[in-house]
Amino acid sequence: MTGVQASTVHVLLSTMGYSSAPGQKVTITGIGEAGDIPVAADYNGDGLTDVAFYQPGSDPFGANPDQSYWRVCNNLDCSNVQSYDFGFREDVPLPGLNFDGNPTTSEIAVYRPSQALWTWKQIHPTLQPPVERQFGNQLSVPLPGLYDTDAATDLAVYLPEVAVFAVTLASSSWTQTLIPALFPNDCVANDFWGSGPSTRAGCFPVRGMKKHVFSHYVGKPPFFPVYVPRDVLSLWKPHGATWYTRWDPLTFGEPAICALGTVNEVPLGGIGTSTQNRNSVGYSTLTTSQSEAWSAAGTLKFRPGPCGTASTQTAPTMSPKTMVFPTSDMTGDYLPEIWFVNPATMQATIRQSHDYATQAPFSPIQVGTNQGSIIL
Numbered sequence: 312m313t314g315v316q317a318s319t320v321h322v323l324l325s326t327m328g329y330s331s332a333p334g335q336k337v338t339i340t341g342i343g344e345a346g347d348i349p350v351a352a353d354y355n356g357d358g359l360t361d362v363a364f365y366q367p368g369s370d371p372f373g374a375n376p377d378q379s380y381w382r383v384c385n386n387l388d389c390s391n392v393q394s395y396d397f398g399f400r401e402d403v404p405l406p407g408l409n410f411d412g413n414p415t416t417s418e419i420a421v422y423r424p425s426q427a428l429w430t431w432k433q434i435h436p437t438l439q440p441p442v443e444r445q446f447g448n449q450l451s452v453p454l455p456g457l458y459d460t461d462a463a464t465d466l467a468v469y470l471p472e473v474a475v476f477a478v479t480l481a482s483s484s485w486t487q488t489l490i491p492a493l494f495p496n497d498c499v500a501n502d503f504w505g506s507g508p509s510t511r512a513g514c515f516p517v518r519g520m521k522k523h524v525f526s527h528y529v530g531k532p533p534f535f536p537v538y539v540p541r542d543v544l545s546l547w548k549p550h551g552a553t554w555y556t557r558w559d560p561l562t563f564g565e566p567a568i569c570a571l572g573t574v575n576e577v578p579l580g581g582i583g584t585s586t587q588n589r590n591s592v593g594y595s596t597l598t599t600s601q602s603e604a605w606s607a608a609g610t611l612k613f614r615p616g617p618c619g620t621a622s623t624q625t626a627p628t629m630s631p632k633t634m635v636f637p638t639s640d641m642t643g644d645y646l647p648e649i650w651f652v653n654p655a656t657m658q659a660t661i662r663q664s665h666d667y668a669t670q671a672p673f674s675p676i677q678v679g680t681n682q683g684s685i686i687l
Contacts, residue, residue, distance in 0.1 A: 318340065318342070318343040318344055318345065318347075319338060319339070319340050319343075319680075320337075320338070320339040320340075320342070320343065320349075320362055321336055321337070321338055321339075321679075321680070322336060322337040322338075322339070322362075322387060323336050323676065323678070324336060324337065325641065328672075328673045329641070329673045329676045330673075330676070331676060331678075337387050339362060339384075339387065339389050341389060342362065342364060342382055342384065342389045342392055343364040343382070344364075344366070346366075346367070347364040347365065347366050347367075347382075348364065348365040348366075348367065348404055349362075349363070349364055349365075349685055349687055350363045350364060350365045350381070350404050350406035350407075351363055351406070351687055352406040352407035352417075353407070353414075353417060354383045354393075354417045354419070354434060354435060355385060355386075355417060355435050356414065356415040356416060356417050356435050356436065358414070359386050360386070361383055361384050361385060361386055362383075362384040362386070362387060362389060363381060363382060363383040363384060363406070364381075364382045365379065365380075365381055365382075365398070365404040365406075366379055366380040366381075366382065367379050367398075367400050367401075367402070367404075368399070368400035376400075377399045377400040377401075378396055378398075378399065379396070379397065379398035379399055379400060379402060379404075379421070380394055380395065380396050380397070381395040381397055381398075381404075381419050381434075382394055383395070383434075393434075395419060395434055397419055397421065397432065398421040398430075399421075399423065401423060401424065401425060402421035402422065402423050403421060403422045403423075403424065403453065404419075404420075404421055405420040405421060405422055405431075405453070405455060406419075406420075408420050408431065408455055408464040409462065409463060409464050410431055410442070410463060410464045410481060411433075411463055411481075412461055412462040412463035412481065414462075415436075416433055416435060416436065417433065417434055417435040418431045418432060418433050418434065419431065419432060419434055420432075420455075422453045424449055424451075425449060426445065427445055427446060427447040427448050427449060427451055427468075428443060428444075428445050429443070429444045429445075429446055429453075429455075429466055429485075430442065430443045430444075444466065444479070444485045444486075446466050446468060446477070446479055446485065446488070447468035447470070448470065450470065450471060450472055451468035451469065451470055452468060452469040452470075452471065452515075452516055453466075453467075453468055454467040454468060454476075454516060454518065454542075456542035457539075457540075457541060457542055458478055458480065458541060458542050458560050458561060459480055459482065459541065459561060460524060460525075460526040460527075460539050460541065461480075461481060461482055462539075463481035463482070464481060465478060465479065465480045465481050465485075466478070466479045466485055467479075467542075467544075467560075469516045469546075471499075471513060471514075471515070472499065474494045474495070474496070474499045474513070474514060474546070475490060475494065476490070476491065476494075476516075476544045476557070476560075477489065477490055478490075478491060478560065478561065480561075489561060491544070491557060491560055491561050491562060491563060493563070493564065493565055493566070494546060494555050494566060495555065497513075497514075497548070497551075498513055498514035498546055498548060498555065499513055513548075514546040514547060514548045514549075514555065515546065515547060516544075516545065516546055516547075517545045517546065517547050517554075517578050517580040518580045518581070519580030519581025519595070519637070520542070520543050520545040520556060520580050520581065520595045520616075521540040521541060521542055521543060521581065521595050522540070522541055522543050522558045522559075522592070522593070522594050522595070522616070523538040523539065523540050523541070523592055523593040523594075524538060524539065524541050524592065525537075525538055525592070526538060526539040536590070536591075538590060538591060538592065538593070541560070542560065543556060543557060543558050543559075543560050543595075544556065544557040544560045544566075545557070545580070546566075547578040549574050550574055551570075551574075552570060552571060552572040552573050552574060552599070553568060553569070553570055553571075554567075554568070554569045554570075554571060554578070554597050554614075555567070555568055556569070556616070556617070558594065558616065558617055567616075567617045567618055568618075569597055569614055569616075569618040571597050571599055571612055571614045572599035572601065572612050573601070575601060576599040576601040576612070577599060577600045577601070577635060578597075578598070579598040579599065579600055579635065579636065579637055579649065580595070580598075580637070581595060581637050581647055582595060582596045582598040582613070582637055582646075582647065582649070582667070583595065583596065583645070583646035583647065583664065594616030594617060595616055596613050596614065596615050596616060597613070597614040597615075598611065598612065598613050598614075599611070599612045600612075600626060600635040600649075601626075602626075602629045602630060602631045602633055605630050605631065606628060606629075606630050607628060607629075608625050608626060608627070608628055608629070609625075609626035609627070609628075609629040609633070609651075610623055610624065610625060610626055611623070611624045611625075611626045611649070611662075611667060612624075613667070624667060624668050626651065626662075627651045627660040627662070627670070629651055629653075630653075632654050632655075633651055633653060633654070634650070634651075634652040634654060634686075635649065635650070635651055636649070636650055637649050637650070638650055641661070641671065641673075642663055642664060642665070642671065644664055644665060646665075647664060648661050648662060648663060648664050648671060649661070649662040649664075649667055650662075650678075650686075652678060652686065654682055655682070657677060657678055657679030657680065657681065657682065657684055658675050658676070658677055658678070659674070659675055659676050659677075659678045659686075660674050660675045661673070661674035661675070661676070662674075
C-alpha cells in the first residue's frame with residue numbers, strides 16, 4: 312500500500328504478523344509522486360514482488376509530455392531504481408502479466424483505449440522491442456489472463472454495448488479471435504434514459520473467477536495429475552442479482568445462470584472453495600457482500616460454483632462505505648482472505664479463508680496512514 316500524497320510505501324511483512332508497528336514493517340521513500348500508479352509485480356524474474364510505479368505522462372512542459380514511465384525497484388531495495396519509458400498518458404498499465412509463459416522473463420504492458428491497442432515488451436533479462444496487438448474497440452473492458460493451460464497471458468475484452476466477450480490466445484500469437492460465450496440480451500444497457508432500472512443497469516464483468524482444469528501429469532506411475540486455475544468469463548447483473556458464468560471459456564454455449572443476493576450487494580471475484588482445488592477440478596465460489604445498516608453487521612453470501620447450495624454468514628461490523636475485497640493468500644492455504652477496510656481509520660478486519668467466518672489471528676491491522684492510501 313502507498314500513501315499517495317506522501318509518496319511513501321509501507322510494506323507489512325507476514326513474518327512480522329502483518330504488524331504496522333515501527334521496526335516491524337518496511338517503509339520506502341524517494342520513489343513515486345502524486346498521480347503515479349503503484350504497479351508492484353515481479354519484474355526481475357526472481358519470484359519476489361518488486362516495488363514499482365507507473366508515471367502516466369511526464370513533465371507537461373517537456374519535449375514529450377505524454378510519455379509515460381515505469382519506475383522499478385529490486386524487490387524492496389529502491390536505492391537503484393530502473394526507469395523505462397513505455398506507454399502514453401492515456402494508457403492503462405497492466406502489471407504482472409507473462410506473455411511468453413516463462414516466469415524467469417518479465418514484461419511491462421499497457422492498454423490504449425482510444426486505439427484498442429495492447430502493447431508490451433520484455434525488460435528482463437534483456438530489453439526487447441515492443442510487441443503490439445489491436446484487439447477490441449474504444450468501449451472494451453480489458454481482461455487479460457490465463458484462459459487456457461499454457462501459462463502465457465491471453466488477451467480478452469468485454470464489449471458492454473453487446474454483452475459479448477472476445478478472447479485471443481497466446482498460442483495463436485494473439486492473431487485469432489474467439490467469441491466463446493453467449494450472454495442474455497438483458498445484460499446490454501440499452502436504455503440509459505428509460506424509467507426501468509433493470510434496462511439501465513445491464514451487467515458488468517467480475518474479475519478473478521476461475522476453474523481449476525487438468526493440465527498435465529507429473530512423476531512416475533502412478534502419475535500425479537496437475538490442475539491449474541484458468542480464468543473464466545463471468546458477468547454480474549445487479550438488478551435481479553444474477554451471475555452469468557462461462558466456466559469453459561473457450562467453448563461455445565450458454566452460460567450457467569445462478570441467482571444470488573439482492574440489488575444492493577457487491578460481488579467478490581476469486582473466492583476459492585478448498586485446498587483440494589489444486590488437485591482436482593474446482594470452481595470459484597459465487598460470493599456477494601452486503602452492508603445491512605450504518606455501522607452494523609453485514610452479510611456474506613456464498614454459492615459454490617457452478618450453481619451449488621447458497622449459504623449466508625455474518626460479516627464484521629461495516630458501514631455502506633466499508634471497502635470489501637479479497638486479497639492474496641495470507642495464511643498459506645492458497646486461497647484469498649476477505650478484507651473489510653474502514654475508510655475513516657484505514658483499519659482492516661480480515662476473515663480467514665478456511666471458512667470465511669473466522670477472524671484471522673493478525674486481524675485487525677492498520678493498512679494505511681490516511682484516506683488517500685491505496686491498498687495493494
